[in-house]
Ligand SMILES: Nc1ncnc2c1ncn2[C@@H]1O[C@H](COP(=O)(O)OP(=O)(O)OP(=O)(O)O)[C@@H](O)[C@H]1O
């Protein structure tokens with residue numbers, strides 16, 4: 470149960486005294502999620518999410534995250550809206566942790582994504598990118614390509630326990646990514662973690678996007694690569710091109726890709742797979758068994774990386790230039 474910091478009733482009531490949310494009716498820890506402590510909060514003013522930020526979210530990044538969610542929500546994207554205190558601030562402190570209160574989004578993540586889900590997430594991602602162009606705050610991607618080799622170097626020297634030869638394979642893949650990473654592509658604010666658990670659906674319709682704690686300024690097509698990786702592979706490791714077609718059509722209906730973005734999709738997908746392989750590998754090798762942190766299998770992203778290495782053109786993901794049978 471991902472509640473690392475417990476909250477007593479008296480300290481919660483004192484914290485909420487700075488808000489116009491009415492009286493506390495109930496609050497309880499939420500099991501899902503591993504980065505932060507989240508509580509379902511019910512007051513006479515409604516239902517909310519209380520988030521206490523734990524150590525893996527840098528405190529000085531919080532104004533960007535909260536400001537971005539507020540900006541996106543105010544410009545029509547369905548995402549958590551930070552609730553402001555009477556002093557106009559959205560960030561407070563509770564139980565020794567930075568804390569914030571958000572509006573509650575109805576819906577749940579798609580456990581078995583369909584092409585319809587994929588098209589909806591493609592469209593919502595493109596709208597996020599379009600709205601984000603007007604957001605003035607900046608945040609560098611802390612897990613950009615330049616961070617991957619240092620992250621790999623920080624992994625314990627047991628990588629080959631996952632699979633013999635894996636350390637050499639990652640090393641040579643990093644050489645290739647560093648030598649060929651695209652630079653001059655359209656960029657802006659991206660979500661950077663659009664996995665199925667962070668996109669809610671209600672009655673078949675996309676009802677909201679949560680968990681903006683990896684959001685940053687990056688290549689827009691890199692967000693597409695992350696999302697293709699997270700939504701379009703089947704449990705047997707195969708790439709479902711029907712889902713890829715749907716996701717890319719949903720995206721391009723809002724923002725068509727440039728030719729150079731399309732040409733860069735294969736290497737961007739390799740980079741996306743490498744990023745999640747490395748963060749999962751680091752947790753897998755450093756987080757003690759039995760800890761709260763749910764360790765996700767790095768081999769899932771090793772298989773995706775190997776798939777992408779064999780892709781030579783965007784059409785293999787289902788990409789079609791706009792104007793061709795849209
Ligand atoms: N605004 C919201 N409305 C409804 N439910 C929410 C909201 N924000 C968070 N949740 C619930 O809390 C859970 C955890 O949220 P979140 O994914 O942001 O946690 P985290 O620990 O920060 O992230 P991660 O999933 O990266 O570990 C979500 O899966 C969802 O069930």
Ligand SMILES: N[C@@H](CCO)C(=O)O
Pocket residue numbers: 662664745748749765
């Ligand atoms: N979505 C990431 C975890 C960070 O949120 C993963 O599945 O590896």
